[in-house]
Amino acid sequence: MEGMVVCSANYVPLTPISFLERAAFVYGQRVSMVFGDTRYLWKETHERCIRLASALSQLGITRGDIVAAVAPNIPELYELQFGVPMTGAVLCALNPKLNATTLAVKLQQLEAKAIFVDYEFTKVVLEALGSLSQTKNNSPVLILIQENHTNAFSAIPINFRLDYHALLATGKLDFDISYPKSECDPISICYTSGSTGKPKGVIYSHRAAYLNSLGEIFRIGMRQKPVFLWTVDMFRCNGWCFPWTMAALGGTNICLRDVTGTAILNSIFLHDVTLFCGPPILLSKIAETLAVDPQPLPQKVDVIVAGAGALPEPQIQTKLSELGFNITCAYGMTEALGPVTSRTIRRSCHDETSQLDHEDARTRIREGTHSLIIEGADVKHPTTMESVPADGKTVGQIMFRSNTLMSGYLKNAQATEEAFQGGWYRTKDLGVKHPDGYIQMKDRAIDVINCGGEIVSSLEIEDVIIRHPMVSEVAVVGRPDELLGETPCAFVKLKDGCCIVEEEIMDICASHLPEHMRPKSVFFGELPGNSTGKVQKFVLRDRLIKGDGKSL
Structure with missing residues (x-):
């Protein structure tokens, strides 16, 4: 239209990097991170991430390079979620529980320029790298993350070039952050779980990460000053995008190296945790701990569970609710940056909602299926692409359209084309659509x-x-x-x-x-x-x- 322009004044590529800069300005003196005796303010976290980006740049890490990390949920892995993208590079946090053979396959595909390794996992990483054919020119820089950052630099294994905190000390605060040229540029790579036997590297864009991070706030109804307990793995969909969401809200991150029922409950009472997420087994861990000493929570705590594993028995869920846990069941996948819907996908006919006749329940159903960031959620015939009847009986494939979906699979154009065939993301999950709008997952297509x-x-x-x-x-x-x-x-x-x-x-x-x-x-x-x-x-x-x- 005549008179319209797109320029730097009215268009800036979306990126969650901006959340950290805002957090430092607005919430600078608020606690950003707690890990044991370690505490950082948002101003400090911002500075550490800038120093990290500067130090990586001095190592030759630049736009489009891949930086891998093998570590549990510790502050250093959180900082990498910002520090790596600030250089224009792409972060890939890998599951530290992988065996050397599986890890080697992923490292071979990634061709990472640098790998950050927590001290607990040096052996498996070195074993994986040892099985790969590398020359001195293409071998990655290895950076060790030590539990006690006061350890001497000389104490690190000979295979590792640097210590994380020694690296951080070389960074400059006047580093010129490398923002994405396009908001569709990649920000991270996350691997699927490989439950079907073929894990794939899923590419996320700055745009998708930005929008999904903000979408979490509306989807969950996150309160002001949230305190987030890190029980969902950061390697899993970038921690469901919560590293970026917490920066947007200026909340407090509570890191855990080992996730146990006792650790979760202790953190809730000690740090006034308001939210944590992860697989359903978290509920069982908590229930087992509370069985010994049941006590009500000091405040309501939101819990979002999704992924592998079955929910505990209904009576256990009821007991947890009575003690103060607000439990939400979600459905999603790596390709959608984590949970897509909540309170909408029923795993089976036994997961019925007793108050579906109430208007507020029906509203929650519609909100969960059609959230602000999901343009379309439907059950379709995989060949004709027509929506199945909303009769609760006709089986089709669950499909999504959204600005918060992956950009594609790393080095796998065929799989990407198949996933987006017909202009929708094909989940390969089969489901039915009920008259009230409820989408019920029946099974994986491969598992029926x-x-x-x-x-x-x-x-x-x-x-x-x-x-x-x-x-x-x-x-x-x-x-x-x-x-x-x-x-x-x-x-x-x-x-x-x-x-x-x-x-x-x-x-x-x-x-x-x-x-x-x-x-x-x-x-x-x-x-x-x-x-x-x-x-x-x-x-x-x-x-x-x-x-x-x-x-x-």
Whole structure:
């Protein structure tokens, strides 16, 4: 339109780097970070991140380079979320629980110019790097993160060139921050969990990170001066974007090296924690600790759970709620920068909301599915791309459209094209849409069981079996059958000291499931899991194909 212009006065590329600069100005004297006896103010965190960026620049790190990190939730990893992008480089925080072989595969793909390594994980990183073919010219700079930053520089392993805090000391406060030329420039890479056997590097843009960080505030209804306990891994979707969200709000970050029920509760009472997030197992850890000494919380604490693992029994959830925990179940994936919806995706038919007739409940459903940052959430036929009827029965694929989705998969154009085929992000999760707008996840497309023409959800069967008081974990997969094609087969891990027989699992399924959904066989033992705790169902299917189910 005539008269319109786009210039530096009315357009600045969106980047969460700006959140830290604002935090230093607005909340400079407010506590930003607590880790044991270590405390920083937002002014100090800002300065440390600038020094970090300056020091990295002096090492030759520049726009487009990749910097990797292998560390738990410690202040240094938090600072990398800002310091690396300030150089124009791209951060990839890797799961420190990976074995050397898996880590080597990811490092080979990343070709990182520098790798920050926490002292606990030097051995596995060096082993992984040792298996890669590298020359002196392309080997990454290794920087050690030590627990006690007063340790002498000479004490670091010979393979490591620098110590984190010694590196920080070389940085300058007058460093000229390298802002993105385009808000679509990459800011980070996060790897999928690989529950299907093929983990992929997911690329996030500055724009998506910025918008999703702000979206967290509205999605969760975060209060002023939040105190966030770091129980969700920072390597997982950049900690669900909370490093940037907390800077936007000037909140306080409470870091934990080891996440236990006791550590969580102690932090809540000591630091007045208002929010923490992570997998459902967090609730079980807390419940086990409270079983010894149940006591109400000093204030209400919001808890958001999503990801691998089943929720604890309803009575445990009720007890936690009575003690002061506001529990929200969310649904998302790495490609969407973490949780996408909350209170909207029901894992099974047993997760019913008793007050759906109330207008406020229906409003929450609509808000959860169609949040401010999600342009579209739907269940579609994967071929025709038509929306399935909102009848709660017709199965389709859950799809999203949003400004907060990944930019693509690292060095995998084919997978990127497939994910965005038809102009929507295809989650590969199957679901149904209810008349009230509720989207109910039925199963992963790869995990559904075709039993004599009936599509059976493995999740619905698992949600029944996990109710048994002696069951710790369960995974259901399809077992090849000459007559029916596939039949449900359950793999069950029992709680310590418990012993039950196959018939007991069959009985609880018979009480809650129709005939075609009941497992025809049950095996007991440990379940194969990846480094993030997700059961690798493809391993179980392979064992069944080979007739080796009982080797669990």
